Amino acid sequence: MKRSRYPGVFTDGRHFYTLSNYGKSVYGEKVIKKKGKYYHLWNPRRSKLSASMHLKLKSFPFAGAKILYLGASTGTTVSHVSDLAEIVYAVEVSPISMQKLVSLAEQRKNIFPILEDARKVENFAIFVEEPDIIYQDVSQRDQVEIFIKNMSYFNPNWGFIMLKTRTIDMRRKPREIMKETVKKIKENFTVVEILDISRFQKDHYAIVVRA
Ligand SMILES: C[S@@+](CC[C@H](N)C(=O)[O-])C[C@H]1O[C@@H](n2cnc3c(N)ncnc32)[C@H](O)[C@@H]1O
Numbered sequence: 195m196k197r198s199r200y201p202g203v204f205t206d207g208r209h210f211y212t213l214s215n216y217g218k219s220v221y222g223e224k225v226i227k228k229k230g231k232y233y234h235l236w237n238p239r240r241s242k243l244s245a246s247m248h249l250k251l252k253s254f255p256f257a258g259a260k261i262l263y264l265g266a267s268t269g270t271t272v273s274h275v276s277d278l279a280e281i282v283y284a285v286e287v288s289p290i291s292m293q294k295l296v297s298l299a300e301q302r303k304n305i306f307p308i309l310e311d312a313r314k315v316e317n318f319a320i321f322v323e324e325p326d327i328i329y330q331d332v333s334q335r336d337q338v339e340i341f342i343k344n345m346s347y348f349n350p351n352w353g354f355i356m357l358k359t360r361t362i363d364m365r366r367k368p369r370e371i372m373k374e375t376v377k378k379i380k381e382n383f384t385v386v387e388i389l390d391i392s393r394f395q396k397d398h399y400a401i402v403v404r405a
Contacts, residue, residue, distance in 0.1 A: 195226070195233060200247060201257040202278040203236070210236040210247055212277035216301055220273040234274065238394040241271040242331055242356040245394035253387055253402045255327060255352050262325035262348060264312040264340065265332035268294035269305070275329070276305050283322045287311045312340050315347045322348065331356040338362070338375050345383060345403065353383065353403035360397045368392070372399045379403055 198205040204213060211226070211233040219225050224235040238245040247254075256278045266272050266284035268291045276282050284299070285308045286292050292309045299305040310318045312332055328350050330341050341355045357375055359368035376385050379401065387402035 195228065198247075200251075200254045203247070203254075204233060210238075210244055212236055212274045214273075214277045218301065220298060221268070221270045234277065236274050241274065242391060242395050242398060242400060243271050243275070243329070243354070245391040245398075246389050246400040248394065249389050249391055249400075251387065251389060251400065251402075253352065259326040260323065261327045261329055262322055262344065262350070264328065264330040264344060266295055266307070267291045267331075269298040271329075271331070272305060273298060273302070276302050279304060281306060281323075283308060283318075283325065285310055285312050285318060312344065315344055319347065324348070325350045327352040327354065329354045329356075333358045333361045335362055338378055342379065342382060345405070349405055351405055353405070355379075355401045355403070356391075356395075357399045357401055358397060359399065368397045368399070372401075375399075376401065 195204045204211045214232045214234055217232045223237055226233040236244040238248045259279050260281050261279050262283045264285050266286040272282055272284050281304045283306045295307045299307045308318045325348050328344050345353045359371040362371050379385055383403045386404050389400040391398050391400050
């Protein structure tokens, strides 16, 4: 296992791994034990952030950061991000997904789960201390508006949106929707990267933004 180009992330030449104190597999991923530490395989078909890394993502500010994660689900990507970050504020609207997320947060000390609609920033802002990064993976028609609202409210250095084009409009071409989204985001922020991650995640783009 070697260090990868991404701070805090390791590689065996084929896959990425995060290094963890926790040995339990979170979503069925392979875990390799070495010298009392655990390497968790970061599956690009299960995590859009891993997919982005496999497709040569350049921006990677996650090590040691405070992260506001919108659309945490059961914690697949959150688990890897928590191996890297200082703290992850994990917002999820589904009470069913939240059950698993809470049990993950009980095992890991730096995940703060929040059961809330990501649109209702005013309801959860009180729990979130100045995030460095907003990472959003919310499959909603108004996902771009949700992202802009949170970016404007918290003003972090970085924003990552995993854009699911089909949820915005399944009849239009994904590329068209991506372009329209980028235009909207550019009204307020600087777009630094756009990656087509459909090789691993159908009809998805990863867009990286700076305040
Ligand atoms: C594609 S899944 C996220 C997968 C997760 N990011 C991962 O990689 O492990 C999208 C999640 O967004 C949640 N979601 C949808 N609308 C939301 C909203 N308005 N606020 C918060 N979460 C929302 C869904 O319940 C679902 O769990």
